[in-house]
Amino acid sequence: MSGLVLKLAPNERVLINGAVIENGDRRSKIAIRTPNAHVLRLKDAIHPDRANTPVGRACYIAQLILSGDAELAEGKRQLLLAVTQLAVVFEDADSQAILHEARANIEAGAIYPALRRLRDLLPEEDRLIQIRRQ
Numbered sequence: 398m399s400g401l402v403l404k405l406a407p408n409e410r411v412l413i414n415g416a417v418i419e420n421g422d423r424r425s426k427i428a429i430r431t432p433n434a435h436v437l438r439l440k441d442a443i444h445p446d447r448a449n450t451p452v453g454r455a456c457y458i459a460q461l462i463l464s465g466d467a468e469l470a471e472g473k474r475q476l477l478l479a480v481t482q483l484a485v486v487f488e489d490a491d492s493q494a495i496l497h498e499a500r501a502n503i504e505a506g507a508i509y510p511a512l513r514r515l516r517d518l519l520p521e522e523d524r525l526i527q528i529r530r531q
Contacts, residue, residue: 400429402429403426404424405427407421408422437463441516445457451482451483452483452518453519455480459472459509462508473504480500498510
């Protein structure tokens with residue numbers, strides 16, 4: 398199969414060009430042959446209420462690009478700015494590596510992998526917020 402191939406778990410939801418598609422009771426594959434289709438797995442999506450932290454906002458920007466609700470060039474600009482700001486706060490080597498990968502993905506136009514990497518920072522961000530509140 399050519400194009401983007403999604404392997405969906407039972408009952409998994411995906412947003413394709415603004416339409417929410419839900420898989421049935423069995424695993425399945427969907428081939429998306431339309432170039433530049435906007436695709437977002439809803440299991441990777443961040444609820445707007447969760448976009449209230451720096452990492453959450455960065456993830457949400459990526460999500461808006463993927464869903465087609467943000468223009469690519471402006472979204473990439475905002476996302477790169479967010480990653481630059483996060484690099485000041487997340488000083489440990491693991492977080493820096495994640496941010497480096499996310500930046501490289503964004504610059505290459507690979508927004509989905511960038512979103513997945515940024516999501517990896519959410520637990521560390523939660524930990525830092527808890528320390529700050531003490």
